[in-house]
Amino acid sequence: MSLSDSLRAHCPICGNMELQRIPGERVDSYFGFLWSRLSIPAYRCEPCRHKYFSIRPLRAKEAKEQAKEQTKERELAEMASSK
Ligand SMILES: [Zn+2]
Numbered sequence: 001m002s003l004s005d006s007l008r009a010h011c012p013i014c015g016n017m018e019l020q021r022i023p024g025e026r027v028d029s030y031f032g033f034l035w036s037r038l039s040i041p042a043y044r045c046e047p048c049r050h051k052y053f054s055i056r057p058l059r060a061k062e063a064k065e066q067a068k069e070q071t072k073e074r075e076l077a078e079m080a081s082s083k
Helices: 031-036 059-082
Strands: 019-022 042-045 051-053
Touching: 019 059, 031 042
Parallel strands: none
Antiparallel strands: 019 042, 042 051
C-alpha cells in the first residue's frame, strides 16, 4: 500500500479500499447518530461487512463512480415515485 493510499479510506480490518458509501444511520455504532449529524461519511466494506465512519475520503475514482450511481438511483426513484 502506498503512502497516498494509506491516507484514503480503507477497511481497518482487511485493508480493502473498494468501500461503499452508506447512510450513517446504517452503521451500528454507539456514536453513529453523532457522526451522521456531523456529516461524517459512513462506509461499508463488502468482503468483511464491516461498517464504520471515516473522515478519510474515498479514492477519487470510486467517489466519482458512486456519485454517478447515486444520481442514477435518484433519477430512478424519482421516476418510480412520479407514477
Ligand atoms: Zn474489510
